[in-house]
Amino acid sequence: xxxxxxxxxxxxxxxxxxxxxxxxxxxxxxxxxxxxxxxxxxxxxxxxxxxxxxxxxxxxxxxxxxxxxxxxxxxxxxxxxxxxxx
Numbered sequence: 001x002x003x004x005x006x007x008x009x010x011x012x013x014x015x016x017x018x019x020x021x022x023x024x025x026x027x028x029x030x031x032x033x034x035x036x037x038x039x040x041x042x043x044x045x046x047x048x049x050x051x052x053x054x055x056x057x058x059x060x061x062x063x064x065x066x067x068x069x070x071x072x073x074x075x076x077x078x079x080x081x082x083x084x085x086x
Contacts, residue, residue: 014038 003009014035021031 010042 017038018031018035021034022028026034
């Protein structure tokens, strides 16, 4: 899976694909359009996945912070209850 995230791999694949397309008789304009579209699509998909990971990490941190906050509130309430019981 890590190999699939390699930019070098995707550049190599794009270069090979462009070479094959040219060898099959496509003109330069078609190759440019295809390469441009593929680049834009890959950039968008990469951004979406990266942002999803950032959001997931942020949500995980919020959950941890929320649990820590509740623990602190419980400790304060228990301390107040002990003071009130005296």
